[in-house]
Amino acid sequence: MDLPAIEELHFEDAPAVDSPPGPESRRLVRRQAEIESGAVLYPTDVPIAFENGKGATLKDVDGNLYLDFFAGIGVLNVGHANPYVTEAAVEQAERLPHTLDFPTRTRVELIETLDEIAPEGLRGRNRVNFGGPTGSDAVEATIKLAKRVTGNDGLIAFRGSFHGETSGAYSLTADTKYKRHYTPLLPEVEHARYPYPFRQDGSPEELVERALEDVQTLLGDRYGGMANPAGVWVEPIQGEGGTVVPPEGFLSGLRDLCDEYEVPLIVDEIQTGMGRTGEWWASEHYDVTPDIMPMAKALGSGFPLSGTMYDENLDAWGPGGHTGTFRGFNPAMRASIRAIEYTRHHDLLAHARELGAFIVDRLAECEAENPHVGEVRGKGLFVGLELVTDDGEPAPDLLETVRTTCYENGVLVWAGGRGDNVIRLLPPLVMTEAQAETGISILIDAIESATD
Ligand SMILES: Cc1ncc(COP(=O)(O)O)c(C=O)c1O
Structure with a gap:
């Protein structure tokens, strides 16, 4: 076609x-x-x-x-029922829909294609994990991976954030409206300020400085309250929180802090990824390479699919590290390959x-x-x-x-x-x-x- x-x-x-x-x-x-x-x-x-x-x-x-x-x-992202996408997904559904994580040509081709569009610093040096089909599941994977890599359990996220509604993801999500019914969630989680220029007093530079100060305190101050930080989770632009675009210097400042304190930076591209913001990944606007990057939503182009890309040096879990019955649904993977091709072509x-x-x-x-x-x-x-x-x-x-x-x-x-x-x-x-x-x-x- x-x-x-x-x-x-x-x-x-x-x-x-x-x-x-x-x-x-x-x-x-x-x-x-x-x-x-x-x-x-x-x-x-x-x-x-x-x-x-x-x-x-x-x-x-x-x-x-x-x-x-x-x-x-x-x-x-490439539209409802894009015929170029649907054609391939239907063909795959008729031939071979479900294969757990056995290799298929489709699966391998998708991972290779994702590598081609990966943030520059991850290109050619990443691994991809598929667990369950939702974004929340990919966020759970990021929590497990960060804990395995660091041996720590403290999670740093931001006010205004949304990362999903399973228990681990809920722990990172800041909105208390729904999650307040389900506490206690994960115990070691802190929410730092996210720079929100329209709603906060101060210049963009001051807001960035304050937010980074919060994170630095959690990562490095003996009296900051977090004993064993495992990572920093951030939306490069907050989605559910109200399309909040942080000023320059915020994401790169987080990158520097994570490097300094040797914890992974987890950039949640579930809503902002796959070209939504005019780059494949929103972190690219800020020239920042994530260590770990959960993906979902547009990844399967309407067919449920989530995954996590991460630096190959962080491949700390062995077989079964993060799995699920639907760890990569082949028709969704075909859809994903076609959606990427369509996005590039046009x-x-x-x-x-x-x-x-x-x-x-x-x-x-x-x-x-x-x-x-x-x-x-x-x-x-x-x-x-x-x-x-x-x-x-x-x-x-x-x-x-x-x-x-x-x-x-x-x-x-x-x-x-x-x-x-x-x-x-x-x-x-x-x-x-x-x-x-x-x-x-x-x-x-x-x-x-x-x-x-
Ligand atoms: C940034 C972000 N992370 C995670 C999620 C959770 O994804 P899902 O609803 O597929 O579980 C969402 C959903 O809106 C999201 O916007």
Whole structure:
């Protein structure tokens, strides 16, 4: 199959909606609420049932067409049901879906391909582990590996962070809303400050200095409270925390500290990886090489797949060091290889940078005129827009109104942030400029009408 142009991937007419949610969406959402777990979240905010996805567009069960600005939370970087990806995954599913970790050509080819796109400092000198299919599982792997490598047990993470919801990953995750029901988690975990220029007083340099000071205290101060540090876990740009882009000097400062104190730097690229920010990995914006790098979300291009890449010198665990029944699902691996090929062929990294800049510029016009738009920030197609009240406080109710107006007009946006007030835009990297223009205009209109 030829690699289709990005313009060919979508439902052409999107957005086109008739007062969603329609009757069939309402019926399915109601039925789901009757029979599925109370833990279901997304349809409580966007009560729509989807039928069909193409590129950067979605069709619901009533035939409404949407522009998708959240891509399954950064999963569908080359679009919903990209035919170039699906073709290979289906072929693999028909031939050989599940092989534990026996070698297959697919498995070996994916590891080789990941090496080609690895952060420069890891290229040609890394190992890759596949455990379970979720990001949280890869984070668990990073905790185990860091403990094995150092023989220590202290974990350093950051305020505002999200690393998943299994017990180890939850210990690193800073958000206490859900995890507070499940304590105690891992005992030796500390959260340092993460530089968040919009919400913290001080210059970017001062915020970086304070955050690094926190980490240095934990790593090196006898009275810092952490006896045996095993590593530092960081999102290069915080995702769930509200698309928080740290200033220059933060990630490189962490790199220096980890070198000085001889603990691994674990850069969680689960949400920021696979081209999302306009580089394959967000750490590349900061010229920092992670020691350990969990990957998931877009890795399998819509098929569940997670993995961890790490410096070959850290291959401290022997056979069975981190396993799981689904330690690398071959159709997801084929999908991953094809998604990487598609991304390279169409230079979607450059496209993500250009389209992201276009989106940020359009939203900056709104920021300049509307005091309720506190800040627009991001890298590539990882963009956040922080909504605030008249007093500059987080405005979660405003966000709810804007998100609802958006989907009623055929645009899907998601939310995050410490105050549930950041609109997060992470569309498929195959979104066209025309689609972005249409979608962002609808978003800006929604903000204007909600703040009139
Ligand atoms: C940075 C980061 N790490 C880890 C995870 C957990 O991944 P999963 O939800 O696949 O377990 C997420 C999920 O949002 C994430 O954004």
